[in-house]
Amino acid sequence: MSRDWPLWEVFIRSKHGLSHKHVGSIHATDAEMAINNARDVYTRRNEGASIWVVRAADIVSSAPGDKEILFDPSEDKIYRHPTFYEVPDEVENL
């Protein structure tokens, strides 16, 4: 039966976190039931403050074969990391 239900990816924002994080996937008949199922499967131990569900079929992902052209060019550009200046001692939350 579950083969007939679409797959949904579940993102939960935890109580202390700031952004939604992918936690796994579930099957559900539609968006409303997907929220319910996500709640029942992934927030049983007080993990959640907010839930997003997205149909897995609607997610566009990069192709594994594109790894070289997408990600290798940034490997030797360490100057993009903010590590080349001194942080004054007075600055606390950086």
Added chain:
Amino acid sequence: MAVTGGAAMSDASKQFEYLLRLGDNALVLGQRLSAWVGHAPVLEEEMATANVALDLIGQAKSWLDLAGQVEGEGRDADWLAYHRDAWDYRNALLVEQPNGDYAMTIMRQFLFDAFHLPLLEQLAASGDERVRDIAAKSVKEVRYHLRRSSEWVIRLGDGTEESHRRTQAALDELWRFTGELMAADAVDQAMVEQGLGADLEPVADAWRQRVDQVLEAATLERPGEQWMQQGGKQGRHSEHLGYILAEMQFLPRAYPDARW
């Protein structure tokens, strides 16, 4: 509609009876739902059903502990759950009905949730602080139970030809057990007078409204006026309860000192 029962009891024993009804409804339905664990149609439903079962068993513990306190004979929730026989149970007949197919389980849940929520909403304003506290915690859980069971009734009723047929059959089968939920007897009336319990008339209004609305969305036909089964609240049960208790109570009765 008033039926006899509880007319000659003291105030404390009426409270005890009333709390048993609240606790036993939750306990028996929780036990019924637990039987789906390992057998539910899909993983998501298994988790959801187990969650509802655990909510209900937690509520049962609170109500039965309070019942034991009110009774004052040193019996706690475990004792009341595991050492009473069927005729001492005070749950409504609806919750002891078999799981059947999934449509039956969902329909039983919906018909009960639609009663349970307005009941607890009233109890959350009870004059008794202990009742108020348990109800206030439970009401959040049950609001979700009702949302979920309503959604399922709508999807199954307005789903495929087969799901519609099965859901209508479940509704027709279980309808005769719904009258008892909202039929006030002497115990119910005494609890309203004491300011502890819920007035079942507004509960019945809320129930009818919710049921009509969901059945319409589900394209299901509300059964006509018919004879309503009663007796569970007074300890007269269908044949099913004995089997439920036999399974639930076996271990603590056979091994009274068993510990986790």
